[in-house]
Each structure stands twice: as C-alpha cells, then as structure tokens.
Amino acid sequence: MTSKPPKRSTRIQQRNRDLIMEAALEVFSLYGFRGSTLDQIAERSGLSKPNLLYYFKGKEEIHRLLIDRLLETWLDPLREISAEGEPASEIRKYINRKLEMARDYPRESRLFANEMLQGAPHIQEELYDLKVLLDEKVVLVRNWIKAGKLADIDPYHLFFSIWATTQHYADFDAQVQAVLDEGPAREHRFETAAQFLDKLFTGGLAP
Amino acid sequence: MTSKPPKRSTRIQQRNRDLIMEAALEVFSLYGFRGSTLDQIAERSGLSKPNLLYYFKGKEEIHRLLIDRLLETWLDPLREISAEGEPASEIRKYINRKLEMARDYPRESRLFANEMLQGAPHIQEELYDLKVLLDEKVVLVRNWIKAGKLADIDPYHLFFSIWATTQHYADFDAQVQAVLDEGPAREHRFETAAQFLDKLFTGGLAP
DNA sequence: CGTGGAATTTACCAAGTGGTCAAAATTTAT
DNA sequence: ATAAATTTTGACCACTTGGTAAATTCCACG
Numbered sequence: 134m135t136s137k138p139p140k141r142s143t144r145i146q147q148r149n150r151d152l153i154m155e156a157a158l159e160v161f162s163l164y165g166f167r168g169s170t171l172d173q174i175a176e177r178s179g180l181s182k183p184n185l186l187y188y189f190k191g192k193e194e195i196h197r198l199l200i201d202r203l204l205e206t207w208l209d210p211l212r213e214i215s216a217e218g219e220p221a222s223e224i225r226k227y228i229n230r231k232l233e234m235a236r237d238y239p240r241e242s243r244l245f246a247n248e249m250l251q252g253a254p255h256i257q258e259e260l261y262d263l264k265v266l267l268d269e270k271v272v273l274v275r276n277w278i279k280a281g282k283l284a285d286i287d288p289y290h291l292f293f294s295i296w297a298t299t300q301h302y303a304d305f306d307a308q309v310q311a312v313l314d315e316g317p318a319r320e321h322r323f324e325t326a327a328q329f330l331d332k333l334f335t336g337g338l339a340p
Numbered sequence: 341m342t343s344k345p346p347k348r349s350t351r352i353q354q355r356n357r358d359l360i361m362e363a364a365l366e367v368f369s370l371y372g373f374r375g376s377t378l379d380q381i382a383e384r385s386g387l388s389k390p391n392l393l394y395y396f397k398g399k400e401e402i403h404r405l406l407i408d409r410l411l412e413t414w415l416d417p418l419r420e421i422s423a424e425g426e427p428a429s430e431i432r433k434y435i436n437r438k439l440e441m442a443r444d445y446p447r448e449s450r451l452f453a454n455e456m457l458q459g460a461p462h463i464q465e466e467l468y469d470l471k472v473l474l475d476e477k478v479v480l481v482r483n484w485i486k487a488g489k490l491a492d493i494d495p496y497h498l499f500f501s502i503w504a505t506t507q508h509y510a511d512f513d514a515q516v517q518a519v520l521d522e523g524p525a526r527e528h529r530f531e532t533a534a535q536f537l538d539k540l541f542t543g544g545l546a547p
Numbered sequence: 548c549g550t551g552g553a554a555t556t557t558a559c560c561a562a563g564t565g566g567t568c569a570a571a572a573t574t575t576a577t
Numbered sequence: 578a579t580a581a582a583t584t585t586t587g588a589c590c591a592c593t594t595g596g597t598a599a600a601t602t603c604c605a606c607g
Contacts, residue, residue: 145574145584163458168374171565184585186566243457246511250450250457251370253514260518267519284543289520290536297508298501304453305504307460311467312474313496329497336491337544352554352604378595391555393596 150188152178154202157195162240165247166196166255197255200248203241204259210234211292214270220277221335224295228330231299236323242303267292284338295334302326357395359385361409364402369447372454373403373462404462407455410448411466417441418499421477427484428542431502435537438506443530449510474499491545498545505540509533 156178160169171192175182189195210230214223235242253260267289274288302309302323313319363384367376378399382389396402417437421430442449460467474496481495509516509530520526 143575143583149584164374165372165454165457166375167371170563172563181586182565183567183587187584192565246453246457247372249512249514250372250453253518257518260515263515264519284539286539287532287536289525290533291540293508293512293516293533294505294536294540297504297512301500301504305456305500307456308467308470309500311460311464312471318496325494326497326500329494329501332491332493333498333501333540333544335544336546337540337542339543350553350605356554377593379593388556389595390557390597394554399595 146188149178149180149184152180153185153188153195154199158199158240158244161196161199162243162247165251166192167251199244200256200259203244204256204262207234207241207245208263208266211266211270214273216273216276220274220282221338224291224334224338225331228295228299228334229327231295232302232323232327232330235299235301235303239303239306242300246300246304281340284340286338291338298330298333353395356385356387356391359387360392360395360402361406365406365447365451368403368406369450369454372458373399374458406451407463407466410451411463411469414441414448414452415470415473418473418477421480423480423483427481427489428545431498431541431545432538435502435506435541436534438502439509439530439534439537442506442508442510446510446513449507453507453511488547491547493545502541505537 153174157169157174159177160173163169164173169192171182171185174195175185178185185195189198210227213230214227218226248254248256270292271288274283274291277283278285278288309322310319313322318325360381364376364381366384367380370376371380376399378389378392381402382392385392392402396405417434420437421434425433455461455463477499478495481490481498484490485492485495516529517526520529525532
C-alpha cells in the first residue's frame with residue numbers, strides 16, 4: 134500500500150527521452166507510422182534499439198506521445214481567436230500564426246498530415262476535441278457575419294482553407310521549392326506567402 | 341536480329357495488370373511507399389504474391405507506374421487554362437476541375453501527397469515538367485494582372501493556394517468528415533466547398 | 548484432342564522487423 | 578570506497594518482408 138516516492142526522472146532520462154522523441158519526429162514525419170522503423174529512430178538518436186525500448190514501451194507509444202505533444206500546441210492559435218477583436222484582424226492574425234508554425238515546425242505538420250492521410254486511425258478522440266473547439270469558433274464567425282463584418286461564407290470551409298493553405302508550405306515543401314526558382318523567390322517563400330494569403334483572405338472575406 | 345512479333349498482351353494480362361494497379365493504388369495511397377507491402381497488394385487484388393511479380397518486376401515498378409499514370413492526368417486541368425478566356429472564369433473553372441478531381445480521385449491525390457511528404461524522392465524530373473508548365477501559366481496570369489483584370493497577387497502562390505484548398509478535401513478527408521456534423525453538411529461537403537472557394541477566390545482576386 | 552506457351556502455385560530464401568532478456572557497464576547515494 | 582540502482586549492450590527470437598525457382602495448371606490453337 135505504500136506508494137513509492139514520485140521517482141523524478143534523472144538528467145540522463147530527460148536527455149535520452151528528448152533525443153528519442155526528436156529522432157522519432159524526424160522519422161515518423163517522413164515515412165508515417167508503418168513506414169518508419171525503430172532501427173531508423175535508434176540510429177538517428179544515437180542510441181541502441183534495446184536502449185530505446187528501455188525508455189519507451191514500443192513503437193506505438195513513441196508515436197502516440199509525439200502526436201499527443203503535437204496536438205497540445207497545434208490548437209493554440211485557434212483558441213486565441215477572440216470575439217473581442219476586429220474580425221478581419223483576428224483572422225489575419227490566425228493565418229499568420231498558422232503560417233509561422235508551418236515554417237518553424239514543418240515536421241510536426243507532416244506528422245499530422247501523415248496521420249490524416251491514413252485516415253487518422255490513432256486520433257479519433259482528439260479530432261472530437263478539435264471539433265468542439267472549432268464549433269465554438271464557427272459560432273463566433275457566424276456572429277461576425279450576421280453583424281455584417283464578414284462576407285457570408287461557410288465558416289467550416291473558411292477554416293479548412295486556412296489550414297490547407299498554410300500547412301501546404303510545410304507538407305508540400307518539396308513541390309513548392311521545386312517549382313520556385315532558386316534565389317529570393319524560394320528563399321522568401323514564407324514572406325511572399327504571407328502577403329499573398331493576406332490579400333486573398335482580406336479580399337475574399339470583405340462583406 | 342529477328343524482332344519477335346509485337347506480343348500483344350492477352351485479355352488475362354490486361355485484367356490482372358489492372359487488378360494489381362487498382363489494389364496498389366489503394367494501398368500505396370494509404371501507407372506510402374515504405375509503409376505498403378506486396379502482401380497487402382496481393383491480397384487486395386486477389387492474386388498471389390509471386391503472381392504479382394510475374395506481371396511486374398517489383399514493388400518499385402508498380403509504384404513508379406502508378407505515379408507516372410497519375411501525373412499524366414494530374415496536369416490536364418492546368419494545361420486547359422486558356423489565355424483566350426475571361427481571367428475570373430478561367431480560374432473558377434480550374435478550381436472547380438481540381439475540386440472534382442479531389443472528389444472523384446481521392447486516392448490519386450493521396451498518393452501524390454504521400455510522395456510529397458517524403459520529399460518527392462521518385463519524381464524530381466516530373467516536378468521539373470510541372471515547373472515548366474506552371475511557369476507558362478504564371479506568365480499568363482501576370483498578363484491578366486497587368487491588364488488590370490486581376491488583383492496584383494503572386495501567381496505562384498495563387499496556384500499553391502488552389503492546389504492546397506482543393507486537394508485538402510481528398511488528403512484530409514478524415515479531418516473534414518470528423519469535424520463536419522453527419523448529415524447534409526458532411527454529405528454535401530464538396531458542393532459547399534465549391535461555393536466557398538468560389539466566393540473566396542472571386543473576392544480575393546478582384547482587381 | 549494434344550501440345551506449347553501463358554498463368555499460377557508451392558516451397559523457399561535472405562534480410563529486415565519489433566521486441567525480449569540477462570549480463571555488463573555505469574552512475575548515484577551512502 | 579562500495580553497495581544499490583540505473584543505464585547500456587549483445588545475443589537472441591519469432592515474424593514479416595521483397596523476391597526467386599521450379600513445378601504445376603490453364604488455355605488457345607492447329
């Protein structure tokens with residue numbers, strides 16, 4: 134009955150868990166769950182395979198923890214959309230934050246995309262949480278529309294289009310880079326994208 | 341030196357090759373190249389694994405043929421954008437065709453997405469062909485802008501946004517369906533999407 | 548028919564896979 | 578320093594993987 138002391142994790146545990154998660158993110162985001170191997174993760178992390186499995190129960194657990202960690206921060210920008218702000222600027226802010234995330238965390242975006250492509254087998258619950266939060270914001274947008282502050286568009290598809298256009302720069306980066314000439318066009322693609330999306334949505338959402 | 345007669349393929353060959361390609365599309369589009377197995381493809385096609393390999397040299401060849409076939413038709417809508425037509429309606433037509441393809445050929449879209457997520461390792465050449473064609477259309481759009489028929493936006497990113505928003509409904513269908521309430525909203529998602537995208541781009545591209 | 552090529556199956560690899568286990572090495576606390 | 582706890586490794590294992598070879602069945606044709 135005596136519960137053992139909290140057993141706080143040591144420095145080594147912290148470091149190695151981080152190393153593994155980092156390597157796993159790299160691998161899973163590239164090949165998806167089924168296409169990734171523990172050997173790849175082991176090599177990238179600099180640890181041996183049995184050593185990985187000393188820190189995590191198995192491949193599934195590593196993947197699940199990655200997805201959990203991802204979803205935690207993924208929805209932050211959506212949460213921050215505020216009913217108080219000016220509609221146009223709230224949406225612009227949201228687009229910009231999403232675009233920054235695509236730029237700064239492309240692997241997380243690809244991990245998510247991989248999961249979606251496979252039909253989201255591991256995150257049905259989390260998708261429900263997303264729905265609840267989204268429904269809230271949809272009401273908010275509907276009110277903006279009713280108040281004549283936004284064009285009369287379908288809010289769900291508005292969010293779809295924002296997700297699609299911003300995450301595209303992470304998920305399809307290979308295509309984006311292949312198509313843009315090397316040099317400034319390629320290098321400043323995120324700035325140009327920000328400008329373009331700003332114009333597109335500003336014009337497209339004006340009442 | 342005597343070249344053998346053309347050796348036209350039999351009915352059985354035709355049928356089985358089709359069966360295999362169909363099954364392979366299903367599997368590859370879900371799991372990507374590394375995550376898919378010949379056994380899965382064999383099972384789905386109703387043939388035995390050695391029988392698959394009687395018709396194709398190996399996993400790589402099947403995948404490559406699928407990608408080749410995909411790219412052949414993938415660019416058709418882009419090719420059809422005409423300098424003669426009205427800018428706004430040409431772009432609207434393009435968006436609608438792309439959306440129809442996402443609806444009718446979601447597996448092809450996901451196959452492409454999988455390839456992109458992994459950095460497009462197998463289709464660097466084809467991406468160059470895409471770039472050539474796209475550059476052509478970019479000039480066209482630039483002329484429309486110069487003529488004052490379109491807002492002054494970056495044409496490359498315009499195409500990125502069209503690709504992203506339309507393919508989203510195939511690639512992220514799991515998310516789209518999870519978020520939309522079951523019933524008409526979910527069932528008519530492509531019609532609603534068409535309406536939304538029409539408004540978004542019409543408004544966003546008006547000069 | 549029956550026979551020669553086409554199609555299919557059976558029985559296999561060798562390499563790669565996720566995972567286990569006990570022993571060895573190392574770190575930590577006393 | 579040394580015992581205890583933690584960390585790491587090497588040797589494995591059962592199963593899956595892409596692929597092969599030979600034997601067998603099927604089938605169109607004279």
